[in-house]
Amino acid sequence: MKRILLVEPNARVAGHIKQFLERDNKFIVTVAPSAEQAIYAADEQQPDVVVLELAMPKHNGFAFLHEFRSYQEWANIPVIVHSHLATQDAAQTKAWETLGAVAYLYKPQTSLARLRQKVGECLEEVSEPAS
């Protein structure tokens, strides 16, 4: 089973996402409600993919992503940004791309089914890198 680290401050939303992603027993989801706890969780769980909300109090998702990417052992773990922050801001888009996120899913327009599909795609790309 693949491990997903879900960085999501809203407990109810995190619960729904976790419930949906674990439904068919292909994934185990660990929830971290803050950037600080996400780093600890990543160290403990060694996730296969990270799903990250950028809009968090205190330290936002950008701060987490920056720190996460500073660790060599996590360099190849795909990070999917799944956020309420809109993507019209060019500076923000460049920021998450530069920091190595592989995808940006705008929450209001992303169903849980689409999120699960994207997680699956990212994990396939990691296990079968392009030749």
Place this chain on the structure above:
Amino acid sequence: MAEDNNVAQLPVSEVASPSLLREMQYSLYEIARAAEVEDSAHIQKQAEGLMRLVDSYQTAAQLEIGQLALELSPCGLGSVMHEVAHELYAAFDMSVTLQAGVHAPAMTQPKLLTDVMFHAGSMLGAFSKKPLKLISFSVSETQLGLGIFAKDVELKQAELEQALSRENTSHMPLATHSERSVIALRLAADLTQAIGGKFIVGRRGGYRGFMAVVPKSEQLSLVST
């Protein structure tokens, strides 16, 4: 002292719309995702909370343009406190204890005061991980206070004022506490003003939170001495 960027001078319908829409989007998102996992209880709570927010927004907008006239009357704060605690529990599974420090009635509009404390509680509940406390107390000979407080939240009046300022209304004010917008606090502030009071950050004992300072009723004492 009034400045051009003072949100108090701008109509709520003009300033609050982006923030209200943002909050509606959050709620509708949660409703849609709850539907995917068939969490009907959460769908209901979100929908009812959103309707309440929209209702308060409509009330504030109508008051502002004079479409609504308020009738104030003597009202025991205890009944408001019970109503608020019940509604916060129903809406958010929020545990609230009551501490009644006054028996004198306030001169107010009970539904609006309930709405004020409900919105204040909804925001504070997003910041705090501990049970909240509703406290009524005497502020002065002519004023009473009703507030909702938390043990584990550091709040400052300047933070609240900044959050309610024009520049921050549609963004993430009080960002150190929550990623949600503060439209609920803006409405709480407006409705408190409409009932002749003021909405501020307060402290009671080791607790901090939001409080409404409202006029004391001069007409009727509910407790005979």
